[in-house]
Amino acid sequence: DTEVTQTPKHLVMGMTNKKSLKCEQHMGHRAMYWYKQKAKKPPELMFVYSYEKLSINESVPSRFSPECPNSSLLNLHLHALQPEDSALYLCASSPPGQLQETQYFGPGTRLLVL
Amino acid sequence: AQSVTQLGSHVSVSEGALVLLRCNYSSSVPPYLFWYVQYPNQGLQLLLKYTTGATLVKGINGFEAEFKKSETSFHLTKPSAHMSDAAEYFCAVTTGGGKLIFGQGTELSVKP
Numbered sequence: 426d427t428e429v430t431q432t433p434k435h436l437v438m439g440m441t442n443k444k445s446l447k448c449e450q451h452m453g454h455r456a457m458y459w460y461k462q463k464a465k466k467p468p469e470l471m472f473v474y475s476y477e478k479l480s481i482n483e484s485v486p487s488r489f490s491p492e493c494p495n496s497s498l499l500n501l502h503l504h505a506l507q508p509e510d511s512a513l514y515l516c517a518s519s520p521p522g523q524l525q526e527t528q529y530f531g532p533g534t535r536l537l538v539l
Numbered sequence: 540a541q542s543v544t545q546l547g548s549h550v551s552v553s554e555g556a557l558v559l560l561r562c563n564y565s566s567s568v569p570p571y572l573f574w575y576v577q578y579p580n581q582g583l584q585l586l587l588k589y590t591t592g593a594t595l596v597k598g599i600n601g602f603e604a605e606f607k608k609s610e611t612s613f614h615l616t617k618p619s620a621h622m623s624d625a626a627e628y629f630c631a632v633t634t635g636g637g638k639l640i641f642g643q644g645t646e647l648s649v650k651p
Contacts, residue, residue, distance in 0.1 A: 465646075466644070468629075470638060473638075480637065530583040
């Protein structure tokens with residue numbers, strides 16, 4: 426298994442809803458990432474988990490809540506989002522190692538907040 | 540601090556022509572460099588990477604890139620463009636620790 430999977434592919438939610446995005450990898454990678462990408466822009470890093478511990482939070486609003494239940498799974502819990510949070514949310518993972526430099530991306534979840 | 544500059548937000552070539560996408564980086568320590576491709580409504584796919592060793596790196600789909608330290612460049616080339624190469628291309632740099640710094644991206648169009 427050599428890929429990162431993300432579910433759902435598409436998500437529409439209202440500003441009062443609670444939803445979750447899911448990311449899985451079975452490549453033995455020990456670092457996992459959440460990115461947000463707006464149209465025609467590069468991905469922006471949101472969170473990094475290393476060995477199931479949160480290592481980087483890029484000052485993301487608390488309406489986004491990450492969770493890493495185990496080394497293969499990464500969730501992003503969403504609550505009280507704003508329309509400007511509509512974007513493509515990408516998950517990535519990288520192999521164990523000191524630098525964890527090479528990131529492999531999933532196909533993304535396209536989120537629309539109404 | 541690291542940064543990446545991609546020259547040209549949009550590049551258009553004819554099918555069969557040379558593809559050249561430019562990337563310059565800034566890094567105070569030896570960088571690791573990457574090119575990713577993103578097709579419409581998809582995630583990012585790793586095309587190739589430079590970490591250490593040979594400065595000419597070959598990737599998937601016939602792409603290659605050359606790391607030139609003296610020019611702080613990592614340009615992406617392909618000898619003959621195909622219609623299926625039309626996509627957004629991102630150059631990225633990291634020195635480790637999980638932070639990939641992306642360029643602004645270059646949209647490649649291929650004309651028949």
